[in-house]
Amino acid sequence: MELADEIVIDAPMDQVYAALNDPDVLRQCIPGCEELIQHSDTELEAKVVLKVGPVKARFTGNVQLDKTGAPDAFSLTGQGNGGAAGHAKGGADVTLTADGAQTILKYQAKADIGGKLAQLGSRLIQSTSKKLAAKFFASFAEVVGDQDLG
Numbered sequence: 001m002e003l004a005d006e007i008v009i010d011a012p013m014d015q016v017y018a019a020l021n022d023p024d025v026l027r028q029c030i031p032g033c034e035e036l037i038q039h040s041d042t043e044l045e046a047k048v049v050l051k052v053g054p055v056k057a058r059f060t061g062n063v064q065l066d067k068t069g070a071p072d073a074f075s076l077t078g079q080g081n082g083g084a085a086g087h088a089k090g091g092a093d094v095t096l097t098a099d100g101a102q103t104i105l106k107y108q109a110k111a112d113i114g115g116k117l118a119q120l121g122s123r124l125i126q127s128t129s130k131k132l133a134a135k136f137f138a139s140f141a142e143v144v145g146d147q148d149l150g
Contacts, residue, residue: 001126004108007137010145013098016105017071019144020094029139031132034058042067048080052128053120057085072096086115109133 009016019025023044027036035047044063049056061080068074072095079089090111097104113125 001111001113001122001129002109003111003126003129003133004106005133005137006104006106007141008099009103009105009141010101011103012101013071013096013103016096016103016144019140020074021065025140025143028143029136031135031139041065046078046080050082050132052117053124055085055116055120057082057117059085059088061088082115082117084116086113086117088113088117105137107133 011019023036023038026044027033030036030046030048032049032051033046034049035045037045039045042065044065046059046061046063048059048061050059059080059082061078063076063078066075066077073093075091075093077089077091079087081087088111090109092107092109094105094107097106111129117125
């Protein structure tokens with residue numbers, strides 16, 4: 001499964017990049033996130049509860065960040081386990097482009113899903129993934145746009 005989108009965030013690029021690296025901001029924005037622990041500058045651990053169709057599962061996973069292109073671009077890879085519900089692994093490439101006082105964030109993500117979740121059908125998985133991504137970026141844009149620089 002692949003997802004790609006672009007969102008305009010009403011904040012300067014350095015602020016957007018800092019927020020993407022702030023576990024407190026991410027915790028607020030990730031749908032169903034119960035816990036987000038930063039183990040190092042490039043390693044995060046997450047606990048997320050998701051409902052996909054009739055299946056509700058608590059996922060525990062790890063995320064690795066690759067910041068070699070930062071702050072203009074970076075990528076992340078991760079994998080999660082939802083017990084009997086299944087498992088997921090994937091990654092995303094994110095690019096940030098300054099546009100005056102705003103920032104254009106583009107992402108391309110890929111995910112592979114196994115277990116009960118994979119049996120739900122690709123259309124349901126795809127539409128749920130799009131909704132979750134849209135929810136994350138809408139929350140992220142709101143949180144970052146509301147931050148006071150003073």
